Amino acid sequence: MQNHNITELIRKFLEYKKEIEVIKLFASSVGNYVNIRLFEMLKSEKPLNDRDTKHNSFMYFENRIFIIDKNKVSTQDWLDFNGAIWRKRIIKRKADYIPNEKGQFYQFCFNISKQDENRFKALKTIIGYLLHRYQDPANTRAIILVDEDISFDSTANGRRGKSLLCMAITMCRDVVNMSGKSIKKGNWFKNQRITRTTDIVWYDDVKKDFDFEDLYDTITSGVVVEKKHKDEFYIKPVRCTKDNNK
Template identity: 30%
Template sequence: MDKLAQCLSNILKDLQGKDKHFQKLDFWNGNKIVVSKLKKFLEVNGFRTLKISQLSKVVKVTYNVVEVFTPQDVFNYCLKYVEAENSDFESIFLEHGEKYLMTKKALLGSLKPIELKPYKNDISTSRYFYNNCVVEVTANEIKTIPYKDFQKRKQYIFKETIINRPYKILDEINPDVDNFKKSSTNSDYKEFLNLATNSDEHFNSVCSSKGYLLHDFKNPANAKAVIITDVLSQATNEPNGRSGKGLIIKSFSEFTNVVEYNGKNLDLKRDKFVYQSIDHSTRLFVIQDVGKSFDFEDLFSQITDKMDVQRKHTQKMIIEFADSPKIAITTNYTIPQNTDSFTDRKHLVILNNHFNANRKPEKELGKLLFLQWNESEYLAFDNFMMQCIQFYLKNGLLSYEDPELKRQNLISNTSKLFVELIESDYFNNEYYSLKELASKLEINSNENSVKSKIAKNWLKTYVSYMNIKIDFRTSGGFEQFCFS
């Protein structure tokens, strides 16, 4: 029995006390398949039609759990019933069943549509479906509910959303920003994030980002791509890998369907098949390792609007905004656009470079994350991740400005000599000559007016980065400045 089947079996036992494979209803008469009875057999056993992103699919509904079936899957399901109930009819079904279930589309297309509504998280509640219970997360509480209670909602979930491990609550926490790091459940993964961040503020920012991506409700007023990178890469615009970005992405795949795409040579304008692996169950789309030439603007419509999924040799599928996956990007380069349009659509997650090619998480933590965990270690991880969702629902998406990166960016936009001069000689609450400052700088121009203009622009950049004020005045025909 595969993992998903085992999950469903556990849920069915919770719902009805036993796992029934078939509702008996023979669909043959002598040596002939009776089409009307075959249709009835399928419907009695939960087969329905369901429109998914403008495409009609055949699904099997077992209580509130929906599984997508291909025509071949339906044929195999019926064959198992024949083998169990009338093995003499098996050869006849093998010869003629294909015509009704695979070659012709009329029978499967005529099945009743599903009666249930799809389950969707709302803006304030997130639910995850484990193999023993449903975990319900709000800003104020994390609780478990049995599937029997969830069934009363008359909503369906897809089979792929079920997490094949048990859950129970280990700790009641306070998700306030002042104590989240201290109160959240200890786990190997929490320690990894602790080492990959510089402070409580930094830790909280990363955890809020994880909560944002795990909570699959899409708010059109807060639709962002999460960009995951590291300090050195952002400071130098050169690769400094092995900082832990891969483990950030791996953590999401433990809960939901993540589709990854290699972004090293990605051109979103030319590659129309970028999203072809995305389907109804995809909750997170990750573009890995985008390069220097990546144009973030090409993602704007996918972040804030419907998603066009073009597959080779098939009809284009349009996924509505509310049903489309959230987007994350990993990169070892800067994404320099800083206009309001870009700021509104991106959220930066920056890891420090505690981990690198020589200092790996498995050495620091004494084990491979995920691969060498037992059930109790997974349970601690699950509790911590649910707490990240609660933290996000309580506090929103928190930004973090790394001091080291801030200084490096300031130097990149001015010069190292300029920053050192300003911080050593020009903070005495008095006015200084702009021309004199410009003469001390290594500016590639022989024109004093050009040098002064560049120095003045750098001063404006400096006060903008440092969030301080500056006053310019003209005295004796010369321009002066003073920090206030």
């Protein structure tokens, strides 16, 4: 990490803590605190990994934690939580769980499946896969949503619920929405909005000549994120984001 990035990180932390006097002291002699020789004395720490496990998925709301497995949904109070998560994991609203009650989103998904049980099951499987923050590098997938009536003459056949479905997922997971029409092949900074807490990358409304092979390395080998004026970092496949193309 470059020195100016560390300086900025320390400054923001002190501002968050409202340590005005410490900020003044730090600013008066930054070079004494931020230099390569001191960095060599620091112990390396692995980034926090708060991804889901293979058999459990977690949703962190303001009032409680939801724990989901293949058989049930259970809840946990924050007072009983003794783990560590990234702050961005907390969904900024309260939620309650009412067993066996079918809500509006359930009915919406059933309707866009044309009330066909097999298609509805497939859609629920897709949603579950996207919401589950566990990534098996030996079994990676890109979810592709297309209109049932595909047109090859550039005629729009939208309004089938794809965007609304994707927007619903953003209510529960950290999603980066990229405009499919503005993606430039070979752009070094195309992934710069992806962070270590990103769960899903949503390529919205891609062009008809979009080459899905461009996603192969991302899905199987991981993501290299390059941000302007900052060092690049690499997200391994086991912690990689999931692609959702529409």
